Amino acid sequence: MQEIRIGLVGLGARALGTWLPLLQKLDGFKITTLCDPVPATHRPALERLADPAGVTVCSSYEDVLRRTDVDAIALTVRCEEQGALAAMALEAGKHVHAEVPGAHRIEDCWRIVRAVERTGLTYQLAEQTRYWGFVDAWRRMVADGELGKITFAEGQYFHYHPGAMFRDPETHRLYGPDDLAEHPGARPTWSQLMPPIHYLPHELSPLLSVLDDRVVEVVGMGTDGPSAAHPEISQPDLQVALMKTAKGAVLRLAASFVQPHPEGNWHWYQITGTTGRVEWKRAGHDHPKIWRFGQGPDLVDADWGFERPDAPAAARGSGHGDADYYTHIAFRDAVLADQQPDFDVYRAMDATAPAILAATSIEQGSRPLAVPDFRNP
Ligand SMILES: NC(=O)c1ccc[n+]([C@@H]2O[C@H](COP(=O)([O-])OP(=O)(O)OC[C@H]3O[C@@H](n4cnc5c(N)ncnc54)[C@H](O)[C@@H]3O)[C@@H](O)[C@H]2O)c1
Incomplete structure (x- = not known):
């Protein structure tokens, strides 16, 4: 082919x-x-x-x-x-x-x-997001043992997106809560009905890639719906999950789509190990940070970016800091070479299933739930 x-x-x-x-x-x-x-x-x-x-x-x-x-x-x-x-x-x-x-x-x-x-x-x-430049740099640092044993990592996706919560079934136009008086026929979309924590793969996929790990246990907690910021929206403002990995690290993850958040801070991540810590930047004007045990009392600025220094010309401008290019190329090369991609179906489900189970845990009063290993029946 x-x-x-x-x-x-x-x-x-x-x-x-x-x-x-x-x-x-x-x-x-x-x-x-x-x-x-x-x-x-x-x-x-x-x-x-x-x-x-x-x-x-x-x-x-x-x-x-x-x-x-x-x-x-x-x-x-x-x-x-x-x-x-x-x-x-x-x-x-x-x-x-x-x-x-x-x-x-x-x-x-x-x-x-x-x-x-x-x-x-x-x-x-x-x-x-697993293909971002700073994720790649962190993966190499962790693999080389530069942060020691990883004990704690965080990821959050806070993306204020109320304008996608209602849709006119005929015109297919999307509306936010402020448009409802003018468009009373608009109906809640799946974005509104979905537990926000389901959208965690953008945080879990890069973190698990850096840690070379999978989640074994998850517990969730959230605010109650409807949204306090927009009471017309049934989705809760925020959901949080704690997760334990197979290698023993604890992850804290969160997702939120209907309460206001700064645009320059949709995604945020940090990784803490026994000998150091790396953090993504907190604002557009901020810098990522690093701290190494024995090298000063405070975090210092680092210069990692979304874009990869090794990105080919075809990746430039593809979307999301050049990263949209990489999933398409990985898919194309896997199909044409008749082989499974590096981010294979098991790793994809490692990034998907804990998010689904976090919502189930919330439904069940924050009960801890085991995450299946999809490699074993
Ligand atoms: N990777 C990223 O950064 C990123 C960014 C934005 C959206 N997304 C994902 O992309 C997908 C699409 O998002 P969007 O913003 O375009 O949503 P959208 O609502 O604008 O469009 C989705 C389309 O899917 C169609 N659809 C729904 N059910 C269908 C079915 N059973 N069969 C065929 N078509 C069906 C709808 O009619 C709609 O036109 C979502 O899964 C979203 O989570 C990913």
Whole structure:
């Protein structure tokens, strides 16, 4: 196979803003099919194709899965069935490159893993923050033992996003709580119904990559819904999870989407070991920080960035500090070389399942829950 024939499914903001441009720009991809159940999405997507001739547009996912001119599904949907849709594609013989968070149910995680094991097809989670420059630098430092034994790490995703919480089913336009008086027909979206802690793969994936570890136990706690910041929104303002890893580290993670947070501080991470600590910056004008035991009393500035110093020209401007490029390339190379990607289906579920279980723990009064190892039945 010289190029991967892609069915792009879910024609919303992420597909239009990132996936359609990248799939046309990067070598090795050919978009043959576009799909979304909402007809209003079809034209804007077609208009973004440089060469729409021969591209099929459809509303039925099952129709895409039946097509013989689709080798792989690029899954950019936002819905509770996200994981089941990925599993269905694998079961239908298609490779899958799927957007974060990957799944919203543990049984869908298992279904994806088992389908990959049975078919040998590629499943790649499009979690891109693990490719950031500072994450790569931290991974090498931890692997070289520069921070000692890792005992504690934190990650948080605080992204104020109320404008995606309601949607007009006809026009497909998104609205925030302040628009409801003018658009009374707008309905709550999955973003509003989803437990915010489900969106942790952007924190877990880079942290677990740095630690070369997996989560074995999780406990969650959150504020109560509806939001105190926007009482029209049923989602709680904030959810937090504590996790224990197989190597014995404790993680503290948090997610929040409906209360205001500064834009320059959506993601934040720190890693603490027995001989040092590294931290991401707290504000746009701030710097990342490092402290090493025996080298002074305080943290000092470091110069890591989102962008990787070794990024090729094609990565520049791909999105999220160049990182969007890397999941596409990893997926392409795995499919064309007929091998599993480095961020394989097990690592993808290591970053997905603890988030789902954190929400289950909250539902069950903050009960600690064991996280399955998807490598073992
Ligand atoms: N990796 C990142 O940095 C990043 C950034 C933004 C969004 N995302 C992810 O990308 C995905 C899409 O986000 P978005 O902002 O474009 O959402 P969106 O709501 O704008 O678009 C999602 C589209 O999926 C369609 N859809 C829903 N259920 C479907 C189904 N069963 N079959 C086919 N289509 C279906 C909807 O009609 C909609 O057009 C989400 O999973 C989101 O979490 C990831």
